[in-house]
Amino acid sequence: MKVIEVENLTKKFGSFTAVDNISFSVEKGEIFGFLGANGAGKTTAMRMLCGLLSPTSGKGVVAGYDILHDSEKVKASIGYMSQKFALYEDLKVWENIRLYAGIYGVSEKETRERTQLLLAELGFEKERNSLVKSLPLGWRQKLAFSVSIFHNPSIVFLDEPTGGVDPVTRRQFWEMIYQASERGITVFVTTHYMDEAEYCNRVSIMVDGRIDALDSPASLRKEFGAADMDEVFRKLARKSKNNGL
Amino acid sequence: MREFRIFVQKEFFHIFRDRWTTLILLVLPVLMIILFGFGITTEIRNTKFAVYDPSRDDATRGIVNKLETSDYFTLDSYLSSPSQIEQLFKEGRVGFVVVFGEKFYHSLLHTGDAKIQLIADGTDPNTASVLTNYATALINTYQQELLARQQIASGIQRGITAETRLLYNPTLKSAYNIVPGIMGMILMLICALMTSVSIAREKELGTMEVLLVSPMKPFLIILSKLVPYFTISIVNYITILLLSVYILKVPIAGSLVLLTALSLLFIFVSLSLGILISSLVEKQIVALLISGMLLLMPAVFLSGLMFPVETMPDVLQWFSHILPVKWFIIAVRNVMIKGLGITSILKEVALLAGMGVIILVVSIKKFKYRLE
Structure with missing residues (x-):
């Protein structure tokens, strides 16, 4: 079953084409890596899929809803974790969970029960009443991810979720992503780290607003005759007219 | 909700x-x-002033007395020379200085060109103008009283007296x-x-x-x-x-x-x-x-x-x-x-x-x- 289907999606800002006629689809439960250099158009594409930006032309269906006409329903079916840290630092851990759960319409009773469970799973029971600003960055990032999937969305969009996090925490973070995927949540993730690209089921690589490659990491390595994803990425990025290489 | x-x-x-x-x-x-x-506050209370008075006659004493007995001002000192004025302002001791001309009373009665000068600190123009306004008003009152006494003596009534009343905020x-x-x-x-x-x-x-x-x-x-x-x-x-x-x-x-x-x-x-x-x-x-x-x-x-x-x-x-x-x-x-x-x-x-x-x-x- 496809949870994301995109056809000829285009976004123009004035004369600049940020996203140029892209088409792809993502299967339910898949971990889909969305790669590209800075300015390649990943964030713009992702914002269109989340209903934050309306496309100039083309079509997109996310979680069964049209992104142009049913953006409210799209919003209710997805989770989102932004590049910038998105929890409130001056709220306590449980208050943050309750706030986001409330926005997504999770009932008070269910929120209470599941908060207990979640904190136990993360090993954060003692931090229930701590302000988020007192937690180390890695913990916050894990908490932010848990909060973004608290309402059991069918898809979660992660915009460079591991920026600035140490390797050990990144490892743990990816384990959480796998667990979410096993629960049937589709994960749509952008990243800068090429080793993380290897963890994805499939990756797409954007260059100058277009998707230049889309396949499993193993097939891409074979296709480009590269030892790792980093080399695949560099070979593709070299074609870009933007980076001056 | x-x-x-x-x-x-x-x-x-x-x-x-x-x-x-x-x-x-x-x-x-x-x-x-x-x-x-x-x-x-723009109200003036007990602001200090100094006087340079080469005349030392009835009229100058009358004016100083008028200023001093008002709620607004208190006399700081008499100066012996105008050169002391600037020092006073530099020290910030007084709000303004009153300088009388020579032979003040005599000029007032006979030649009609009695000179009085008010010197205030212009770095704070608001306060300076309020102070000089108040002082001028008091000096005018003194002048009117003086004229009134002479008119009674000579039996002639003349001059315009403006009386100010402020509505809604009578005490300013x-x-x-x-x-x-x-x-x-x-x-x-x-x-x-x-x-x-x-x-x-x-x-x-x-x-x-x-x-x-x-x-x-x-x-x-x-x-x-x-x-x-x-x-x-x-x-x-x-x-x-x-x-x-x-x-x-x-x-x-x-x-x-x-x-x-x-x-x-x-x-x-x-x-x-x-x-x-x-x-x-x-x-x-x-x-x-x-x-x-x-x-x-x-x-x-x-x-x-x-x-x-x-x-x-x-x-x-x-x-x-x-x-x-x-x-x-x-x-x-x-x-x-x-x-x-x-x-x-x-x-x-x-x-x-x-x-x-x-x-x-x-x-x-x-x-x-x-x-x-």
């Missing part, structure tokens, strides 16, 4: 968990009323002028400045993006931001009124209901301004600067709070007309100080309501429901 309640609660947490925000919102208004009401208490101004400033500060900064903060931290991706309606996000600042404005409105009536002794001459309705209207205008500013900017510091420079500073200078607008250059006077706070202050003066009814403030109310609606419509159009 539940998400709205949780959201409003979150806004209150933001405010009360930050010590500085709490201080600004609840303590600053009280401090401002007390500082402006008592500290910054500056608090009467300051309370409406402070009220306008505080409401502006809380509604426009704090609201715009708090929305800009969510944009800067990236939480606004997450909220916009959520199913929560942008309209509700903004509304829940307004609730706490609206509540705090009401609390401050009540505090300011209580302080001004019981501490500064400025009575509410007009209708309290009308005054409250007027203030609610102004709160609505200021909140709309706050939303407008936050819809234009991405950073807290920019929101702060715009609100501070474009709203608060002009509110202080152009609204007539400290200086009369009538004496300003035309450009500035024209600019002051577009400031909502100016009209609010005028209306509050009419209702609270003069005790006038609604018919006296129809123009101000219409202007405020018009501004509020325009600002709100523009800011709703500007507010980016989608992050473009």
Whole structure:
């Protein structure tokens, strides 16, 4: 079953084409890596899929809803974790969970029960009443991810979720992503780290607003005759007219 | 409704968990009323003055006596030479110096060109002009009394005597002028400045993006931001009124209901301004600067709070007309100080309501429901 289907999606800002006629689809439960250099158009594409930006032309269906006409329903079916840290630092851990759960319409009773469970799973029971600003960055990032999937969305969009996090925490973070995927949540993730690209089921690589490659990491390595994803990425990025290489 | 309640609660947490925000919102208004009401005052009391008097005759003694026996001035010293004057001002010992000409009484009676000079410190022009005005008035009184005595002696009545009476604020208490101004400033500060900064903060931290991706309606996000600042404005409105009536002794001459309705209207205008500013900017510091420079500073200078607008250059006077706070202050003066009814403030109310609606419509159009 496809949870994301995109056809000829285009976004123009004035004369600049940020996203140029892209088409792809993502299967339910898949971990889909969305790669590209800075300015390649990943964030713009992702914002269109989340209903934050309306496309100039083309079509997109996310979680069964049209992104142009049913953006409210799209919003209710997805989770989102932004590049910038998105929890409130001056709220306590449980208050943050309750706030986001409330926005997504999770009932008070269910929120209470599941908060207990979640904190136990993360090993954060003692931090229930701590302000988020007192937690180390890695913990916050894990908490932010848990909060973004608290309402059991069918898809979660992660915009460079591991920026600035140490390797050990990144490892743990990816384990959480796998667990979410096993629960049937589709994960749509952008990243800068090429080793993380290897963890994805499939990756797409954007260059100058277009998707230049889309396949499993193993097939891409074979296709480009590269030892790792980093080399695949560099070979593709070299074609870009933007980076001056 | 539940998400709205949780959201409003979150806004209150933001405010009360930050010590500085709490201080600004609840303590600053009280401090401002007390500082402006008592500290910054245009009334003159017991200002010291010095005298250089080469004549030392009846008339000069009479004038010095007149100045000294008033509530406004006390004599600091007699100077032996005019060269001492500058030193006195440098030390800041006196507010002004009176310099008499030679043979003062003689000139006054016979040649009619008795010379008297008042020297004040021009680095503070407001105080200087108030001091010299008061002193001139006293000297004139002395002159009239002197003339009156001579007229009685000679049996002729002549001369014009102007008697001044100030309505609504008979004792010239500056608090009467300051309370409406402070009220306008505080409401502006809380509604426009704090609201715009708090929305800009969510944009800067990236939480606004997450909220916009959520199913929560942008309209509700903004509304829940307004609730706490609206509540705090009401609390401050009540505090300011209580302080001004019981501490500064400025009575509410007009209708309290009308005054409250007027203030609610102004709160609505200021909140709309706050939303407008936050819809234009991405950073807290920019929101702060715009609100501070474009709203608060002009509110202080152009609204007539400290200086009369009538004496300003035309450009500035024209600019002051577009400031909502100016009209609010005028209306509050009419209702609270003069005790006038609604018919006296129809123009101000219409202007405020018009501004509020325009600002709100523009800011709703500007507010980016989608992050473009």
